[in-house]
Amino acid sequence: MAELPDKAEHFIEWYLEAVEVAGLTDKRYPVKGMNVWTAYGFQARRLLDGLMVRGIEATGSQAVEFPALIPQTEFQKEKEHVKGFDTQVYWVTKGGTTELDIPLVLRPTSETAMYPMFAIWIRSHKDLPLNVYQIVNTFRYETKTTRPFLRIREIHFFEEHTCQLTDEAAAARCQSNLATFQGIADGLALPFVASRRPEWDKFPGAYYSIALDLPVGGARTLQVGTIHHYRENFSRPYEIRYEDLSGELKYVHQTTFGLSERLLGATVAFHGDRRGVVFPNSIAPFQVVIVPIVSQNSGPIAVDAARTLADRLRTRGLRVHVDDSENRPGAKYYLWESRGVPLRIEVGPREAAAGTVTAVTRLGEKKTLGPGPLEGPILQALVDFDLALAAQARATFQKSFSVAYRLEELKDSTTVRLVSWCGTEECGHQIEQAIEGAVLGVPEGPLPIDPGPLTECIACGKMHGTRWTLAGRPL
Amino acid sequence: MAELPDKAEHFIEWYLEAVEVAGLTDKRYPVKGMNVWTAYGFQARRLLDGLMVRGIEATGSQAVEFPALIPQTEFQKEKEHVKGFDTQVYWVTKGGTTELDIPLVLRPTSETAMYPMFAIWIRSHKDLPLNVYQIVNTFRYETKTTRPFLRIREIHFFEEHTCQLTDEAAAARCQSNLATFQGIADGLALPFVASRRPEWDKFPGAYYSIALDLPVGGARTLQVGTIHHYRENFSRPYEIRYEDLSGELKYVHQTTFGLSERLLGATVAFHGDRRGVVFPNSIAPFQVVIVPIVSQNSGPIAVDAARTLADRLRTRGLRVHVDDSENRPGAKYYLWESRGVPLRIEVGPREAAAGTVTAVTRLGEKKTLGPGPLEGPILQALVDFDLALAAQARATFQKSFSVAYRLEELKDSTTVRLVSWCGTEECGHQIEQAIEGAVLGVPEGPLPIDPGPLTECIACGKMHGTRWTLAGRPL
Numbered sequence: 043m044a045e046l047p048d049k050a051e052h053f054i055e056w057y058l059e060a061v062e063v064a065g066l067t068d069k070r071y072p073v074k075g076m077n078v079w080t081a082y083g084f085q086a087r088r089l090l091d092g093l094m095v096r097g098i099e100a101t102g103s104q105a106v107e108f109p110a111l112i113p114q115t116e117f118q119k120e121k122e123h124v125k126g127f128d129t130q131v132y133w134v135t136k137g138g139t140t141e142l143d144i145p146l147v148l149r150p151t152s153e154t155a156m157y158p159m160f161a162i163w164i165r166s167h168k169d170l171p172l173n174v175y176q177i178v179n180t181f182r183y184e185t186k187t188t189r190p191f192l193r194i195r196e197i198h199f200f201e202e203h204t205c206q207l208t209d210e211a212a213a214a215r216c217q218s219n220l221a222t223f224q225g226i227a228d229g230l231a232l233p234f235v236a237s238r239r240p241e242w243d244k245f246p247g248a249y250y251s252i253a254l255d256l257p258v259g260g261a262r263t264l265q266v267g268t269i270h271h272y273r274e275n276f277s278r279p280y281e282i283r284y285e286d287l288s289g290e291l292k293y294v295h296q297t298t299f300g301l302s303e304r305l306l307g308a309t310v311a312f313h314g315d316r317r318g319v320v321f322p323n324s325i326a327p328f329q330v331v332i333v334p335i336v337s338q339n340s341g342p343i344a345v346d347a348a349r350t351l352a353d354r355l356r357t358r359g360l361r362v363h364v365d366d367s368e369n370r371p372g373a374k375y376y377l378w379e380s381r382g383v384p385l386r387i388e389v390g391p392r393e394a395a396a397g398t399v400t401a402v403t404r405l406g407e408k409k410t411l412g413p414g415p416l417e418g419p420i421l422q423a424l425v426d427f428d429l430a431l432a433a434q435a436r437a438t439f440q441k442s443f444s445v446a447y448r449l450e451e452l453k454d455s456t457t458v459r460l461v462s463w464c465g466t467e468e469c470g471h472q473i474e475q476a477i478e479g480a481v482l483g484v485p486e487g488p489l490p491i492d493p494g495p496l497t498e499c500i501a502c503g504k505m506h507g508t509r510w511t512l513a514g515r516p517l
Numbered sequence: 518m519a520e521l522p523d524k525a526e527h528f529i530e531w532y533l534e535a536v537e538v539a540g541l542t543d544k545r546y547p548v549k550g551m552n553v554w555t556a557y558g559f560q561a562r563r564l565l566d567g568l569m570v571r572g573i574e575a576t577g578s579q580a581v582e583f584p585a586l587i588p589q590t591e592f593q594k595e596k597e598h599v600k601g602f603d604t605q606v607y608w609v610t611k612g613g614t615t616e617l618d619i620p621l622v623l624r625p626t627s628e629t630a631m632y633p634m635f636a637i638w639i640r641s642h643k644d645l646p647l648n649v650y651q652i653v654n655t656f657r658y659e660t661k662t663t664r665p666f667l668r669i670r671e672i673h674f675f676e677e678h679t680c681q682l683t684d685e686a687a688a689a690r691c692q693s694n695l696a697t698f699q700g701i702a703d704g705l706a707l708p709f710v711a712s713r714r715p716e717w718d719k720f721p722g723a724y725y726s727i728a729l730d731l732p733v734g735g736a737r738t739l740q741v742g743t744i745h746h747y748r749e750n751f752s753r754p755y756e757i758r759y760e761d762l763s764g765e766l767k768y769v770h771q772t773t774f775g776l777s778e779r780l781l782g783a784t785v786a787f788h789g790d791r792r793g794v795v796f797p798n799s800i801a802p803f804q805v806v807i808v809p810i811v812s813q814n815s816g817p818i819a820v821d822a823a824r825t826l827a828d829r830l831r832t833r834g835l836r837v838h839v840d841d842s843e844n845r846p847g848a849k850y851y852l853w854e855s856r857g858v859p860l861r862i863e864v865g866p867r868e869a870a871a872g873t874v875t876a877v878t879r880l881g882e883k884k885t886l887g888p889g890p891l892e893g894p895i896l897q898a899l900v901d902f903d904l905a906l907a908a909q910a911r912a913t914f915q916k917s918f919s920v921a922y923r924l925e926e927l928k929d930s931t932t933v934r935l936v937s938w939c940g941t942e943e944c945g946h947q948i949e950q951a952i953e954g955a956v957l958g959v960p961e962g963p964l965p966i967d968p969g970p971l972t973e974c975i976a977c978g979k980m981h982g983t984r985w986t987l988a989g990r991p992l
Binding site: 079080108115128139185 | 543545546547548551552553554555556559560562563579580581582583584585586587588590591603604605606607608609610611612613614615621623630633634637649653654656658660671
């Protein structure tokens with residue numbers, strides 16, 4: 043029951059162990075980077091999917107599903123896009139013992155699967171906007187070291203694809219997606235920053251890309267989602283056109299919004315501590331674990347009390363587990379802490395007789411609840427836990443950014459940095475070299491901290507066109 | 518607004534048109550047999566998935582997810598299984614521009630993905646039973662003509678895999694699966710018959726296979742699911758062993774239970790009529806469609822009444838659509854009938870003023886509801902519709918079977934047949950030739966109709982070992 047590695051000092055080692063002890067995934071599958079979702083991990087994923095589905099459907103987007111296999115001929119229609127993915131895709135070349143006439147790509151993302159159909163579906167301005175999404179697995183032939191949930195070869199992917207009448211409507215859809223993501227992130231108690239990526243780092247084929255980043259210690263950042271404005275970049279090669287009111291044929295303006303199980307990885311990475319994972323209530327496979335403390339000769343009173351309480355909490359819609367295994371209480375506490383359960387309830391024979399329990403949150407707050415009905419106090423303890431987790435997260439987030447005024451300061455960054463940047467690619471690359479990382483881009487909306495008055499570009503020293511810009515070290 | 522083809526005379530043509538007019542799937546995707554799930558079709562599928570999930574989780578089975586790609590080396594461990602699938606699998610041979618050292622199979626089913634992991638997970642009798650399931654897409658390089666939901670290349674697949682201590686426990690799990698399927702089929706108002714398939718038609722690698730068949734007109738049957746007992750056929754090559762109480766290493770006994778979107782196809786095929794699809798409430802994307810009848814100068818009263826009613830019904834958890842499009846009422850009726858909506862509510866200006874509506878079920882029953890609160894009467898109408906659909910289905914089912922006593926009777930079968938069979942492969946093949954179809958097997962549990970006293974084998978005329986056996990023409 044050793045503690046995990048120090049999170050600040052050895053982040054990657056800490057992360058890998060935190061995922062491992064929580065039993066969220068099994069990486070012993072014989073294809074590297076394709077992990078098995080255990081029952082526990084799958085439950086968290088299913089709850090996370092639910093957050094995404096409710097968020098996006100509230101904006102009128104509809105669930106669809108397109109095939110996983112894309113003919114080479116369709117895949118290669120948009121040149122930038124193909125260039126971005128050509129070295130990353132799996133190719134299906136044989137069916138049974140037959141070589142396929144046209145090889146099939148296992149989708150790395152679904153633009154090239156969807157857009158030939160959009161071209162059939164869309165005829166008139168009345169067919170717009172078209173807002174659809176799917177949650178499917180996508181595949182990338184990753185050559186770098188894989189890490190559970192963060193860099194993998196089979197990705198659990200949420201992708202919204204929309205077609206809009208105009209450039210402005212597409213930009214508005216991007217902002218709507220940003221608001222949807224805010225809701226999802228709030229549900230996970232994850233503060234984030236949205237930045238418009240520099241030209242050289244945008245999605246292959248995009249007009250612009252807004253990326254959603256989390257600071258995860260030091261200057262490290264984790265990109266957990268993206269929102270892209272495609273303009274007509276795809277609708278032209280795929281010929282997705284509509285007849286406007288005057289009868290003229292026009293190309294649609296497209297957007298996409300992508301999320302993945304990286305959000306689960308981010309939840310682990312951001313909230314976790316030396317004892318393991320910390321889940322917010324929203325995606326905790328078990329919100330409450332009840333541990334009956336059985337002493338010799340005390341009979342079944344504690345176990346009975348635990349089971350009765352569990353049933354009552356379940357009727358309130360809570361996900362509850364009673365750990366009545368033969369392990370010692372200490373081992374149970376360790377296990378369920380490492381697995382991130384928000385609230386542990388302990389009940390011994392004397393407490394059972396008195397109608398009380400001991401409640402301990404995953405953040406370490408301990409209370410006696412009861413006597414009297416316990417459902418209300420337990421629900422309140424869960425709400426308080428979520429609020430405390432969110433407050434802790436905001437405090438961590440605030441400390442994760444600082445301003446840098448000179449390139450030399452960047453090398454030893456212990457936070458993500460705000461720098462003034464003139465917007466030129468040359469200066470951008472100087473910043474990237476100096477921080478040994480990346481220019482994340484200009485934040486959309488308010489800055490994560492107040493950097494004071496705008497100064498000259500950190501690289502060239504000119505004032506013209508400068509903006510406060512984020513730089514960090516993406517994982 | 519022509520009627521569909523005659524269902525009895527031209528079943529396949531009827532089926533294809535019924536799926537088409539309902540807009541459940543779009544088959545214009547550029548890979549044949551890989552169809553696009555439209556928003557409407559996806560919603561039905563999602564509801565169907567929910568039936569499966571609730572059914573199987575009530576038995577303690579847990580959701581997991583295994584990778585889609587299986588290394589050739591793992592895929593080829595069980596010889597019969599490989600033989601059954603070798604000509605049907607898609608091979609991934611390239612990642613980016615690199616030839617893979619070990620080709621990967623796109624899962625046609627997940628035995629060979631799961632069992633190497635089960636061998637790691639299972640150590641002791643305490644780890645058993647292991648009951649897990651997943652809902653994922655599977656892939657088969659189908660060379661026959663594809664048909665939406667029935668014969669496709671990307672299959673939406675439910676698969677439970679279990680490991681049990683003994684042969685008996687595995688047989689008991691098969692019976693538990695049968696009870697679970699009964700619940701799912703009841704939810705769809707689909708009567709079925711479970712049969713133990715003859716030796717030559719069991720799943721590759723199985724000890725025995727119980728198939729779940731629906732009669733769908735004439736002698737035609739549709740297999741909508743299977744339950745397999747594997748005994749040790751897979752646990753031996755994959756070395757899935759446990760230590761029993763005495764410390765001895767033993768092989769687990771395995772079972773699987775498979776369902777797919779064929780159940781959606783079966784719902785279309787079984788309940789549908791000349792006007793199109795008929796959905797039971799359980800999986801109807803919309804349970805109620807409200808059509809406001811707007812006459813000139815009547816103002817917004819009917820539309821307002823429709824929207825208010827829709828909101829009220831939604832708070833009761835119903836899936837409701839208000840069709841206030843510009844189409845004529847007749848066109849709307851036709852559209853929503855063809856799409857299978859259980860209940861249509863019409864409300865005109867005079868009815869809106871009087872607080873009444875006209876309710877028409879998809880089976881054609883028409884009623885005036887109100888004045889007064891409408892939620893109760895509408896919920897009742899939906900319950901009555903489901904009961905009527907189930908009664909109609911049972912009546913159809915009863916008429917779908919008849920006894921045959923001589924091989925010559927089989928050729929002109931207009932129902933699925935019950936025949937006496939001695940169980941030998943030779944006689945089985947004679948029956949199959951005579952009916953130009955297949956021996957489905959000996960029913961598990963009660964026979965679908967009472968055939969009277971058992972007679973001699975329909976093929977060899979011997980009495981020894983005969984059982985009432987089903988023969989039909991599988992789609």
